[in-house]
Amino acid sequence: xxxxxxxxxxxxxxxxxxxxxxxxxxxxxxxxxxxxxxxxxxxxxxxxxxxxxxxxxxxxxxxxxxxxxxxxxxxxxxxxxxxxxxxxxxxxxxxxxxxxxxxxxxxxxxxxxxxxxxxxxxxxxxxxxxxxxxxxxxxxxxxxxxxxxxxxxxxxxxxxxxxxxxxxxxxxxxxxxxxxxxxxxxxxxxxxxxxxxxxxxxxxxxxxxxxxxxxxxxxxxx
Amino acid sequence: xxxxxxxxxxxxxxxxxxxxxxxxxxxxxxxxxxxxxxxxxxxxxxxxxxxxxxxxxxxxxxxxxxxxxxxxxxxxxxxxxxxxxxxxxxxxxxxxxxxxxxxxxxxxxxxxxxxxxxxxxxxxxxxxxxxxxxxxxxxxxxxxxxxxxxxxxxxxxxxxxxxxxxxxxxxxxxxxxxxxxxxxxxxxxxxxxxxxxxxxxxxxxxxxxxxxxxxxxxxxxx
DNA sequence: ACCGTATTCAATAATTCTATTGAGTAGATG
DNA sequence: CATCTACTCAATAGAATTATTGAATACGGT
Numbered sequence: 001x002x003x004x005x006x007x008x009x010x011x012x013x014x015x016x017x018x019x020x021x022x023x024x025x026x027x028x029x030x031x032x033x034x035x036x037x038x039x040x041x042x043x044x045x046x047x048x049x050x051x052x053x054x055x056x057x058x059x060x061x062x063x064x065x066x067x068x069x070x071x072x073x074x075x076x077x078x079x080x081x082x083x084x085x086x087x088x089x090x091x092x093x094x095x096x097x098x099x100x101x102x103x104x105x106x107x108x109x110x111x112x113x114x115x116x117x118x119x120x121x122x123x124x125x126x127x128x129x130x131x132x133x134x135x136x137x138x139x140x141x142x143x144x145x146x147x148x149x150x151x152x153x154x155x156x157x158x159x160x161x162x163x164x165x166x167x168x169x170x171x172x173x174x175x176x177x178x179x180x181x182x183x184x185x186x187x188x189x190x191x192x193x194x195x196x197x198x199x200x201x202x203x204x205x206x207x208x209x210x211x212x213x214x215x216x217x218x219x220x221x222x
Numbered sequence: 223x224x225x226x227x228x229x230x231x232x233x234x235x236x237x238x239x240x241x242x243x244x245x246x247x248x249x250x251x252x253x254x255x256x257x258x259x260x261x262x263x264x265x266x267x268x269x270x271x272x273x274x275x276x277x278x279x280x281x282x283x284x285x286x287x288x289x290x291x292x293x294x295x296x297x298x299x300x301x302x303x304x305x306x307x308x309x310x311x312x313x314x315x316x317x318x319x320x321x322x323x324x325x326x327x328x329x330x331x332x333x334x335x336x337x338x339x340x341x342x343x344x345x346x347x348x349x350x351x352x353x354x355x356x357x358x359x360x361x362x363x364x365x366x367x368x369x370x371x372x373x374x375x376x377x378x379x380x381x382x383x384x385x386x387x388x389x390x391x392x393x394x395x396x397x398x399x400x401x402x403x404x405x406x407x408x409x410x411x412x413x414x415x416x417x418x419x420x421x422x423x424x425x426x427x428x429x430x431x432x433x434x435x436x437x438x439x440x441x442x443x444x
Numbered sequence: 445a446c447c448g449t450a451t452t453c454a455a456t457a458a459t460t461c462t463a464t465t466g467a468g469t470a471g472a473t474g
Numbered sequence: 475c476a477t478c479t480a481c482t483c484a485a486t487a488g489a490a491t492t493a494t495t496g497a498a499t500a501c502g503g504t
Contacts, residue, residue, distance in 0.1 A: 002405070003269060005331035009403065010245035010252075012324045016317040017248065021239035022462085023232035030232075039481060047225060052463060054482060064320035073472055074480065083316045090312045094305045095238045098286035102234045109227035181231065183224070244492085261451060274493060276452060295502055296450060 019063035020091065024048055025056050032066060033085045033207045034139065034178050035146035036078035085207050092181065112186040116193065117200045121212050124174060124202055133172040138188040139206075147206055147216040149176065157184045164195055172198050179205025241285035242313065246270055247278050254288060255307045255429045256361065256400050257368030258300035307429050314403065334408040338415065339422045343434050346396060346424055355394040360410040361428075369428055369438045371398065379406045386417050394420050401427025 020026060027046045031037060037045070043053035057077055060066045065084050068077045079085060095102045107113065119127075127133055128151065135152040137144050144154040155163060157177075167173060173192050177184035185201045192199040210216055242248060249268045253259060259267070265275035279299055282288045287306050290299045301307055317324045329335065341349075349355055350373065357374040359366050366376040377385060379399075389395060395414050399406035407423045414421040432438055 002331055005327065006249075007245065009324070009327040009331050010248050012327050013248050013313060013317045014243055014245040016320075017239060017243035017313055018461095021236055021243040023229065023236040024462095026232050026235050026239065027228075049464070050481075051465080051483090054480095055463085058482075065316070070471080073478095080320055081316070083312070083319055087309075087312045087316045090305070090309045091235060091239055094287070094303070094309045095235050097305055098238075098302055102231070105227065105231040105234050109224055109231050240491095246492095271494070272451075273453090273495080276450095277493085280452075292501080295448095 016063055016065070019060055019065055020087070022056070024052070025060055026088070026091075028053070028056060028060065029065070029079070029084065029088050030178070030181065032077060032079050033088060034143040034205075036076045037142075038074040038076055040074070042077065082211075086211060089208065089211065096180070106181070109181070110183050110186055112183075112190060116186065116189050118203045119174060119200045120203055121209055121214065125214060127172075127174075133174050134168055136167075136173055136175045136188065136192075137177075138175055138184045139177050139182075141220075143178070143206075145218070145220050147210070147218050149206065149209060150215055150217045152176075152217075155188075157188055160188055160191055164191060167192070167195075167197060169197060172200065174200055174202055176202035177205060179208055238285055238287070241282055241287055242309070244278070246274070247282055248310070248313075250275070250278060250282065251287070251301070251306065251310050252400070252403065254299060254301050255310060256365040256427075258298045259364075260296040260298055262296070264299065304433075308433060311430065311433065318402070328403070331403070332405050332408055334405075334412055338408065338411050340425045341396060341422045342425055343431055343436065347436060349394075349396075355396050356390055358389075358395055358397045358410065358414075359399075360397055360406045361399050361404075363442075365400070365428075367440070367442050369432070369440050371428065371431060372437055372439045374398075374439075377410075379410055382410055382413055386413060389414070389417075389419060391419060394422065396422055396424055398424035399427060401430055 020029065024046060028042055031042060031045055039054050039057060040050060042048075042057070043050045046053065048056070057066065057068070061068060061077075064080055066077050067080045068075045070076075096106065124135075128135070135149055137148050137152040137154050138157045138160065139154075140156050141154055144152075144156075148154065175185040175188045175192065177188075180203070182205065189199050189201050204212075206216065242251065246268060250264055253264060253267055261276050261279060262272060264270075264279070265272045268275065270278070279288065279290070283290060283299075287302055288299050289302045290297045292298075318328065346357075350357070357371055359370050359374040359376050360379045360382065361376075362378050363376055366374075366378075370376065397407040397410045397414065399410075402425070404427060411421050411423050426434075428438065
C-alpha cells in the first residue's frame with residue numbers, strides 16, 4: 001500500500017485543522033464570517049496586539065482559509081470560500097453537542113440565553129411572508145452592509161437605547177445577530193422586552209441563515 | 223464586554239479543533255467513520271505503534287469525539303456522534319477546495335482517480351431504482367457489516383482477483399469504497415475493466431451517501 | 445482465584461507553537 | 475519625492491505536543 005502518499009495527504013489535512021486549532025484564529029474566523037475587515041479592526045475586535053493578529057492572519061492565509069486584498073490604505077481580509085464558514089459552523093456544532101463544558105462556557109458568556117423565547121429560521125421565513133413583525137439586525141453597521149436578512153432594519157446594539165422609541169409598540173420584534181455564540185441579540189431583546197414590547201430571538205445568525213438556503217440582502221441601510 | 227467568558231468559550235472550541243489537528247488522529251477518525259474498531263485494529267490499519275494509537279484515542283475520547291465500549295476482551299472505539307463525521311467531511315472539503323497541495327497529494331495517493339468514469343450519488347440512486355447494474359462494496363467485510371449501500375454486494379478488494387469470474391459479464395458494475403480519500407474503488411475498477419467488463423466508480427463513500435440523505439443497510443453479507 | 449492479553453500509563457527528549465518586542469517595508473497621499 | 479501609516483518580519487523565551495520505551499493495570503475467560 002501507498003503509505004507515504006497517504007501520510008502526506010493526512011498531513012495536509014492536519015495542517016488545515018491546525019490552522020483553526022487556536023482560540024485567537026477561531027475568533028478571527030468568527031469575525032470574518034460576518035464581514036471582511038482590516039488587520040487593525042480585527043486586532044481591536046479580538047483584543048489582540050496588532051503584530052499578533054497579523055501573525056495569525058498570515059497563518060490563516062498561508063493555509064488558504066482567508067485572503068487579503070488591498071483596499072485604499074488598508075488590507076481587507078475575508079474568508080477564502082464559504083466552505084470555511086461551514087467548517088467553522090460544523091466545528092461549533094460538534095463542540096456544543098458533545099461537550100458539557102462548552103454548554104457551561106456558553107451559558108457563562110450568554111447568561112440570558114435561556115431567558116427569552118426563540119424562533120427557528122424556518123418559522124421566521126413563514127412569518128416574514130405574512131409581514132406581521134419587525135426584523136432587527138443589532139450587529140455593527142458594517143456587518144449589516146456585508147449581508148443581512150431581507151427586510152431587516154439595521155439598529156446596532158449600541159444605538160438601541162437612544163432609538164428604542166422608534167420601534168413599533170405592538171408588532172412582534174425579532175432580534176438577530178452573529179449567531180449562537182453572540183450576545184448582541186440577547187441584550188437587545190432584554191431592552192425590547194423591558195420597554196413593554198413583544199420580542200423573540202432568532203436562534204441562528206446570518207451565516208446559518210444563508211447556509212440553510214435562504215436569501216440575503218446586501219448594502220447599507222436604506 | 224465579557225471578555226474572559228468569551229476567551230474561555232473559544233478555548234473550548236479550539237480544543238476540539240486541536241483534537242483533529244494531527245494526521246494520525248485524522249486517520250483514526252477516517253477509519254472510525256467506516257466502522258467501530260479495537261485499539262489494535264486501528265493501530266495496525268494506521269501503521270502506528272499500539273501505545274501511540276492508544277494515546278491518540280485517549281485524546282479523542284477526552285475531547286468527546288469518540289467513545290470506547292468494552293466488547294468481549296477488547297475495547298471498541300466508535301464516533302461519539304454523526305456530527306463528528308460531518309466535521310471530518312467538511313474539513314476535507316475545505317482542504318481539497320482550497321489547496322492545490324492537497325489536490326497534488328491526492329493525485330499522488332490515488333493515481334488512477336482521473337482515469338475512470340464516475341457517477342454521483344443522485345445518478346446512482348436513479349439507476350438503482352431501475353436495477354440495471356451491480357453495486358460492488360470493495361471495503362473490508364467488517365466495514366460492510368457496519369453499514370453499506372442498499373443492495374450492494376460485499377467483495378473486499380483482496381478477494382476480488384479470485385472472484386472476478388463471479389461478476390456478470392454485461393451489466394454495468396459500480397464500485398465504491400470509503401470515500402474520496404480511498405483507493406480501493408479505483409483499484410477494483412481497474413481490475414473490472416481489465417477483465418472486459420463495463421464499470422464506473424461512485425464519487426463518494428458510504429458516509430457521504432448517508433449525509434446526503436439516502437438509506438443504508440446493516441449486517442453481514444446475505 | 446488465577447492467567448493471559450488488550451489496553452493504558454509514565455517518563456523523556458525532540459520538535460513545534462505562541463506572544464512579545466522592536467525593527468523593517470510597501471504603498472497611499474500630498 | 476518625502477512622509478506617514480498600516481502592516482509584516484525576525485528573534486526569542488516559554489509552553490505545549492509528540493513518539494518511543496518499558497512498566498503497570500484491568501478485565502474476561504477458564
